Amino acid sequence: MLTYAPDLNPVAATWSSLRAALLDFAVHGIEELTALVKHRLKCMQYQPELLTGFIAKTVLTAGVVAVLGRPRG
Structure with missing residues (x-):
């Protein structure tokens, strides 16, 4: 299991x-x-560059997430 x-x-x-x-x-x-x-979250909703930045800050890609998300077995 991955740690937080x-x-x-x-x-x-x-x-x-x-x-x-x-x-x-x-x-x-x-x-x-x-x-x-609610007001602050609504303001964030209209700043796509901010939200995109949060995602870009991570090192994960869709392929890595797909592999990590597979159950072990």
Whole structure:
């Protein structure tokens, strides 16, 4: 089984970027936090170069992912 490798996971880079964007905000409840996170994620959605960068930062290619994803047996 593979160990966790956040450097190979574009989702981890996405959440890291989101966390960094939220550091300067103070919220007064879970509803306000939820709204802020949704707004920031919506902004990321319209920045394809940012999301493409998260994927490009990984060293995995589609062929490597296909091999690693095969069950051992």
